[in-house]
Amino acid sequence: MKYLIVNADDFGAGRGINRGIVEAHRNGIVTSTSLMVNTPFSAEAAKLGGEARHLSVGLHAELPTETNGSPERARDELQKQFARFVELMGRAPTHLDSHHNTHRDPQLLPHFVEMAAEHGLPLREHSPVRYFSTFYGQWDGASHPEHISAASLARMLETEFGEGVTELSCHPGFADPDFSSGYALEREVELQTLCDPAIRRALAAHSIQLVSYHDLGQLQAAVAA
DSSP: OEEEEEEEEEETSOHHHHHHHHHHHHSSSOOEEEEOOSSTTHHHHHHHHHHOTTSEEEEEEOOOGGGTTOHHHHHHHHHHHHHHHHHHHSSOOSOEEEGGGGGGSTTTHHHHHHHHHHHTOOBTTSSSSEEEOOOOSEETTEEOGGGGSHHHHHHHHHHSOOSEEEEEEEOOOOOOTTSOOSOOHHHHHHHHHHTOHHHHHHHHHTTEEEEOGGGHHHHHHHHHO
16 A cells, blocks of 8 residues: 655744645645744644644754754753643654754764654654655755646656655745745745645545554554554
8 A cells, every 4th residue: 555644844934834734734635744843933833733633743843053063952952842842732743853854964863863762753764654855846046836736746646656654745835924935935836736636636546545644653553464
């Protein structure tokens, strides 16, 4: 079987991004999201996430630049963000990842691995879930909205997704004056694509079942059996 988790990064970054992620969950294919806990819009995101009971919500850790070169400070900050997540959501995260995938840093990775093991969390790129990051509309300083169109995503679903569980990362959102980013208009294109009925038809055509991190333990148990 082919299972797909569609995870929206940057939940909590701004009001427009919060609204866009919830829209992509309610009317599109987003099944999961990752929450930034130290922004002015984190509490709003947590409230929205709590109301969407089928949406798995993980921790999108964002380590400040002052923790660079200090693994101990990075570990402390990671623990604080985990505690803040629990405070906001009233429960532990369903998964763990990081802003701009900073957990790939060899100095930081051990702390992420430790936290994931301590709390039984799937860590992006370090769990049975395959990570697919190609659905992104910008590279080499240029915008490529055609790469995040419905037609492009449909082709990816046909050619890039095999047996097992895959996480497709995405960044949907509405235009947001609260959040300054070089990746802005592309967020609205992603949102339109993720809500396009053609994508659900493509999923059905290729026998890909949408799941979330809520379902991962059950899926792993079924495979083991």
